[in-house]
Structures are given as C-alpha cells and as structure tokens.
Amino acid sequence: MIELTEQTKGRTAGCCNPDLAPRIGPDEAQQLSDDLGILANPIRLQILDMLAQRDGHVCVCDLEAALPVKQPTVSHHLRLLRAAGLIDCERRGLWVYYFVQRAALAALRARLLDRFDALGYSTEQHA
Amino acid sequence: MIELTEQTKGRTAGCCNPDLAPRIGPDEAQQLSDDLGILANPIRLQILDMLAQRDGHVCVCDLEAALPVKQPTVSHHLRLLRAAGLIDCERRGLWVYYFVQRAALAALRARLLDRFDALGYSTEQHA
DNA sequence: TGAGTATATTGACATCCTTCAATATACTTG
DNA sequence: CAAGTATATTGAAGGATGTCAATATACTCA
Numbered sequence A, B: 001m002i003e004l005t006e007q008t009k010g011r012t013a014g015c016c017n018p019d020l021a022p023r024i025g026p027d028e029a030q031q032l033s034d035d036l037g038i039l040a041n042p043i044r045l046q047i048l049d050m051l052a053q054r055d056g057h058v059c060v061c062d063l064e065a066a067l068p069v070k071q072p073t074v075s076h077h078l079r080l081l082r083a084a085g086l087i088d089c090e091r092r093g094l095w096v097y098y099f100v101q102r103a104a105l106a107a108l109r110a111r112l113l114d115r116f117d118a119l120g121y122s123t124e125q126h127a
Numbered sequence C: 001t002g003a004g005t006a007t008a009t010t011g012a013c014a015t016c017c018t019t020c021a022a023t024a025t026a027c028t029t030g
Numbered sequence D: 001c002a003a004g005t006a007t008a009t010t011g012a013a014g015g016a017t018g019t020c021a022a023t024a025t026a027c028t029c030a
Helices: A026-039 A042-053 A060-066 A071-083 A102-120 B026-039 B042-053 B060-066 B071-083 B102-120
Strands: A087-092 A095-100 B087-092 B095-100
Touching (some): A026 A042, A026 A102, A026 B042, A042 A095, A042 B102, A071 A087, B042 B071
Antiparallel strands (some): A087 A095, B087 B095
C-alpha cells in the first residue's frame, strides 16, 4: 500500500499533475495584482494620459474640467496614484500641480512586461 | 465683455490649460481598464501562470490543489478568464482541461504595451 | 440504472471600490 | 483679519468583487 501525501490525498489518479505549482508565489502575485489594480480604472488612466501629455505640470482644475466626475472624485484618484508612487504634486500658490513620476512608471512597465513574457511565451513563441 | 464658453465658465484664469483633454476617450479607457482588471487578481495570475507552464492542458483538480482557495472559487475565476477570452477549456471524460489562448494573451499584451508607451514616453524618453 | 467523482452554478455574505455632498484646509488678496 | 478660490478630507450610499457552503450537472463505471 502506498502512502498518500497531503498533496495527493483525496484525489484520484488519471488526470493529474500532482506537482503543478505557480511559479509566482502568493506575495509576488499580490504585488503584481496591486500594480495592475492601480491602473485598472478609466479615470485613473485618463489622468495619467493627461499628465503624460503635458510633461510640464498640470493643475487639478484642468483635470477636473476634462473628466466626467466631480472634484472630490478626482482628488481621490489623484491620491491613489500618488500613494502608488506613479505621480507626485507640487503646490504653487493657490494651485496644486501634478506630474508623472516617469521612473516609477517605467519600473512598473518593466515589471509587467517581465511577467507577461514569462506568462505568454514560456514554451512556445507564437499562437 | 467676453463670452465665457461652457468649458471655461466658472474657472479663473492663471493656472489653466483650458483645452486639456485625455487622448484616450471614455470607451477606450474603459476597455483598457477591463483588460487590466481581468489580470488584477492574484489567483487569476497564478492560474494563468500554471496554464502557461504546462502548455498541454491542465485539469481543474490540479489548479485547485495548487491554489489557496476552494473549488467554487477556482471555478469562478476560470469562468472570468474564459469570458475574457484568455483561456478556454475542453472536456475529456470526467475532467475538464483548461489552456491558455496565446493569441488573445498576445493581443492583450500588445494593447497594454501600446498604451503604456504612449503614456510614458510621449514627450521625453527617460526619467 | 445506480453509485461515485469532477466541475459548475446558486445564493449569501463580507469586503472593497467608486462616487458625491458637505465640510475642512491652504492659500491669496483686499 | 475677512472674503474668496482651489484642493483635500470625511462620511455615507451604491455597486462591484471575492469567497464559500450547498447544490446541481456532467460524466464514468459497475
């Protein structure tokens, strides 16, 4: 009689690769998921797009005027993007000017690309 | 007296680029956001990773064994990934085998990269 | 046909996310 | 300091998302 391991206990044979495991661990998966999550919102994407357009700084009232949400919502998304390190701001008098953190954006892009390539092209080159 | 347009009405001058607008419209932003959203979950990332590893098909029981969530949850995420077109499945007898849709993954990757490059490198080349 | 296994679906619950009105804070200008 | 404007924060409401127990469905084998 064969001892069943915890892994295989309760599963019949015949279909299974009992040693299958993700190459990304839970922590890395969570980190990557957070990276993607901060981008996964139409307002935030549009904000990033506008900030990237005007490499010089952009004041909040312009963003507000160009977006289909109210001022507190714009402020909310700006805060999330700032907490994620993707943008930063600078106060000039009455106005606050936001700008993209290109280094952070580039790092995020690199992380996503690494993962994506590992995902899509590990065993075959093309569909 | 100067007529105020709808755009500039209610805003003072002095800080503003009144003609600022996102290059991505609401629809495209929503689509991109959906693309990112389907990836923005640790379980789904790990599922995609495992499916990409074994290019041959993988049965659900293996996924279930390797993931820290229960069977209905695995099934739920598989359904979302399938609805997004990123994976598909095939029944063989009692078991259902899932596999990556490499073409769809490649297309998604391309869409994200396009946007990302437009975002990060429109006016300057490096941080 | 009936018992058993693999996967899917349903329904409920908790948590997070988005949004906004109301309010607070920061700053300028008179 | 007072009044006015720009932005941030708070608190609440509604919707979306993730999870699981229970159950249903699909299939195999005796």
